[in-house]
Amino acid sequence: MKITLLGTGSFIADLKHGGPGYLLEINDKKILIDAGSGVQQKLLQLDVNPDDLDAIYITHQHADHATDLFAIIFRRFINYLSDKKEPKKELFVYGPRDTQKLIDDLGKVFKLESMSGWKWVQGIDLDGEKDFDDFTVEAFQVEHLNVVSNIYRFEAEGKAIVFSGDTPKNKGIEDATKNVDIAIMDASNSKDSVPDKVHTNTFEIAEICQNSCVKKIVLSHFRSINYDKDLVAEVKEGFDGEVILGEDMMEIEL
Template identity: 30%
Template sequence: MNKITLLGTGCPSPSHIRYGPSTLLEYDGLKFLFDLGSGVTQRLSQLDIKPSELDSVFITHIHSDHIVDLYQVYISGWHTGREEPFTIYGPKGISDHFETILKAYEKELLNRIKWEKRPNEKGLEYEVIEIEENLNVSKENISISSIDVDHYPVDPAYGYKITLNDSKTIVISGDTRYSDNLIHAAKGADILIHEVFIELAFNEKRMSEQTVKNIEDYHTSPEDVGKIAKEAEVKKLVLTHFVPPVFDEEDLRKRISEHFPGEIVIGSDLLSLEL
């Protein structure tokens, strides 16, 4: 079945209900992963998908909650039989980041290679493609392009536009404030998968008032998510990357529907949408 699945819909706050942000596209036998939040391989396992089956991974930005399981997906892909190089697309800096992770595991991995004698050493090879001005990737009936979004001071940060058979369109926002670029890219999209910042309760032991202000500032409020979806005239709005991971779903739906009259889906881990 052709589908897109929300593997993880959470945020940096640990949650057993909402794992770290990650979205899986399955189409015409290909599998593409967008972001690699905490627990992504466990969610893949729940779908009976091996990491070795992934064709490429796409990273929106270099923030820990979106890339913490990058090495886990890489190494477990080798463990489960990947026979082709691991391919990563992402922002400038992701190559250095991945090389640093590999360096940290170098002795452990060399020991494992020597002792386990697995036949698929090619599966340990990798290719990292950093986005320069923009990214356009086409594989069979799938086209994927990058969208510059605004998550400053995290820069660059990207969303992704996925076009299937030159017709159906899915847009993944990544982390962003209200973004005109995103609205333009998502114009008329069949599905817009968008992050949302609901609230952050102040706790003086782990944050300052500036913490709350700054975190809210570089995400998108429910009201702005609704405005984005309306301006882009998307057919379906799917919410993910909830801050916080536990919230009043009906209140969230109400806040968004005041601005967007279309279909609103409150995402959950392992929710699949047929394409």
């Protein structure tokens, strides 16, 4: 398995931190987790054609995690127009709930009503476990502000990785991270941030991952108010394993 951190920022992107997105490669499968601002171009920088994605897993429908979803779907339609044939691949878009409705709504907002009838893009709600030939994915549903958000745990080749999405400390993230090799965690908040019940802070990340026996933590989803904080050191105060400060385009093999 290989993971590339496409975007480690949040909604307000800057030159170093694009909107959230992660490319997970398992054998010949290319899976995108979240499609924040800039993800389409980041894939192209990696020489990964967004048309070749097998599936997209949206953690939740907040804009910072889904702004490039329409762009990625739309480019397949453009190829269809020029080739006069169906896109080469079906695209499966997973999410916590109302995923097909999200696709339909995007089509309406951007004046492409026919999008809701395209058979080659399917929105699928995912809660719990789903097995594929090469991997298993399990979605853990958590409350995040005004939406349900999915935490995704992928297992393949005897390894496990978790993408926390946006989550406060709760049972979902505690269960999802049990004994994983890598946990990509929502580091929106420093330990000194005002508790917001929406995102974990570094103190909570350490507590969750220490209790879950996580091997390696990768911090992501940064906010500019914390750029001057040593988030890695804060997590290390309560966590014995390896802690990495995620960076856009960082590649991690496991």
